[in-house]
Amino acid sequence: MLDAALTALAIFADPARLALLLAGVLAGLVVGILPGMGGIVAVSLVLPYIYRLDAIAAAAVLTGALAVVHTSDTITSVLIGAPGSAASATSVIEGHQLAKQGQAARALSAAFLSSLIGGLIGALGLTLSIPIARPLVLALGAPELFMLTALGVSFAGSLLGKETRKGLLAGLVGLLLGMIGPSPAAAQVRFDFGRLYLMDGVPLVVVALGIFGIAEVIGLLSRGGAIAQRVELGRGWMQGIRDVWQHRWLVLRGALIGVWAGILPALGATAGTWMAYGHVVATSKDRSRFGKGDIRGIIAPEAANNAVAAGDLIPTLLFWVPGSASAALLVGSLLRYGILPGPRIMTEHLDLIYVIIWSYAIANVVGAGICFAISPGLAKVTHVPFVRIAAPVLITIALGAYQTTQDMGDLLALFLMGLLGWVMSRTGWPRAPLLIGFVLAGPMERYFVQTTGIYNQGEWIYRPGVLIIGAVLVAPFVWGLVSWVRRRREARAETAPAGQRSAIDLVFSAVMFAVFAGALVQIQRFVPGARLMPLVIAVPGVVLAAFQLFRSWQGRSLAGDEGPPAAGELRSGLMGFLALGGFFLLIWVAGFHVAAVALMLLFSLALARMRFVPAIVYTAAIVAALTGMGMLLSIHWPVGILRGAP
């Protein structure tokens, strides 16, 4: 085994092969930086160019591309608050907060280093698990997998923020959102309201970009000023590295969670990253800084998401069960060389497996290095008045979202998700549980259906795996309950003085109630096989939402950690959404380029108060750059109906 490993490494001594790997890495880095575009875009970008290569070279390039996407996706998450890929949303929550406090460099360097180590641990995990992967993957049956997804959802419970009620509701809304689309057990499409766009559910990328990206951008716009409100203190880069050393066990744990999430076919990068985040919060004694910029909330998830991509390769290579779309594409591209995944791949193509592992490791090192190198320049962006860069950011986010289905529905969904995320962040509703619920809804229901279908009632509960995971799941709740009771005895729980009603909070609570009530009505129309999980979610949802509405009416609903939103901020936020809506409408009517130019000019002239000539030059430069990039990446542009779009 060591033999094969060293032989594979020697391949990279050939500069041509190394160069190919680097080409893949560059592609992956660029794609990672662009909001919303993840590993799959990177791999499909590189794909048309590998046809002349042999299997080893092709594998190196493809692995290079998919290995580093989760390193560079942190950049926009931290600096702008727009997730570079759905898995990177955790870095928006903690990293972007740090950037606002002027600590962008620290956040980025901690993230890159964690990503690097996570990726290396992932590669190591891939190596070590090859001999034992088959029995490992087979050991976990449907009941254990169900318990694991439940565990993941329970981690969301630790992210509930000060107001448990709102956090739970957010999680339930997320679960409900995750149920839009085909039901796993019955041939029924749920909550689609007859719209073809919703037939497959709302795409994850659109939800992440909306709830975190758009919400952050509008929030920044309405707050005014630059992203960083404080000048950076000290040498953030070193601080980040020191943070990683200080929390080195977190890096390890995050990476291990990531590898496991990858190995299990249903859990992907997003689920794994959030589980790592939830784990960190759940196991931390001092949780006060989470959500406000806690470096630990970057370290563990970033280690996790680089490790997941490695873990995803295991079921894909060894079973031909795709761990992720990008792994599926990578392995699928190897089919033409006669390399078939499955048990034989270890005996017949061990050299290739090691090339993949080494490519993964080297890519992570190089990728992190490049990110370190370019980030000081990029971090300066946090000191620029945000109005100047808001338009290109919005345009790029919209473009990223549009690539998912290439349908105007993507932009409509993006708008709605953005509105939802923004209102939530202004009224103290935590968004993290929503995303976790969304991501885990499908797998959880799926595994539950399989469990109850295969095993007889009750017989599966006593399986040792189920009991162990169940204990891990229940423990923090029990402990949390105990300490909550203890705390209540000591001090009255904080509530805002009665009578301080917030209009936006009230409206939002009412909307939430309407959503759950409406869901209950819709559920009546489902076939029996598709009703169980939605009911389990909608019924407590309606009850909780009613309670929340009541509290909000009383004025006893705590407004966000940043205090109740100022009237001015609310107004500018709504204006921002108006502009955004107008932008999307213009895209629909006149196509992308016209709308982009219009938005750029609006922002440059009216908001950033640039002079006419610089505004024109800026607009032209940005649109040209986007167009060029788009052609390189084979991006699809919305063509307005004036030009004959459907």
Add this chain to the structure above:
Amino acid sequence: MRQIVLALTLAIVVVFASPGGAQTSYFAGKTIEIIVPTAVGGPSDILNRSFAPFLEKHIVGNPTVRIRNIPGGGTVLGSNWFAANAKSDGLTLLASPVGSKIAYVIENPAVRYDFRKFRLVAVSGGGAVFYTSPRTGLRQATDIAKTSGLIMGSPSPPGNVVTALLALELLGANPRVVFGFEGVGPARLAFERGELNLDFQATIVYASQVLPLVREGKAVPLMTLGYINEQGEIVRDPAVPDLPTVYEVYQQIHGRKPDGLLRWKAYRATVAAAWVYGRGLWVQEGTPPEILKPLHEAIDRMNRDREFQEQAKKLLEGYALIRGDRVEQHVHRGLRVTLDVTKFIRNLMLEKYGQTI
């Protein structure tokens, strides 16, 4: 001096007079876009991406061939988009995976495309294999109706599983079916874990993932869906010729052919539409013959290309890539499913499995 000018003129004339097909053919300098109505990485996607460079090479004019994924609605969104937007200029093609055929055949209300109007560029297909766990005691397919305790898993219908369920219905088998799997891959994993004991996989997957299990004694192969040759007869699957087909098994059980039975018609219809001619490459209705011709000829050239043959062997598992014009009638006929068959399939799904499709 004059000689030089003469030589140059001659050279220029020669260059322009030479039969440079690339300068006069339709596809020269153009880009063909293949719409794949599934997410990136799926089997249909991978297949078409592998074909793309060969299409570029062998279509006269060497156009650029690009893949565009429009996932959603279970292949319906992308197929609908194609029907509404593709022009009849041969520059937009639709790759139709199995699922889009099944949706079409059962008249899924969201379907806004009509394969019988599209023109067929190329088609390939595949078969599938049923196999069981040794623990069930089932050793040959003829005993399948008598075996109790069979449990199968699959993603929820409609989809590939419809064909499997019709086959089982034809043979009188009544396994428990657990829907809820993400794909056929996870169902296969559950089989390996011992949670399921009956499974059904495409031959390319069977050959690489299940045969090793068979050799280890952990799986017992039973039968194949069967293949339809160019004469329209049911024959053994060329990739797994040693296994009997569902058609043969029926005859062994009942001593007569199933032709004429509604159950058989329904089964055969889905096999033809979704499996044997399961993977199609189509152009828009109204595409003129002058444009279809170079496309069809390219398929012939591809099939003669040694490098493509190597790949096809691996990707298509011995099934042919057939020129569309040779089998277009068969395929169109196969897709013209009669109302009684559609009703039968729907009723079966509803009554036996509680699924409304």
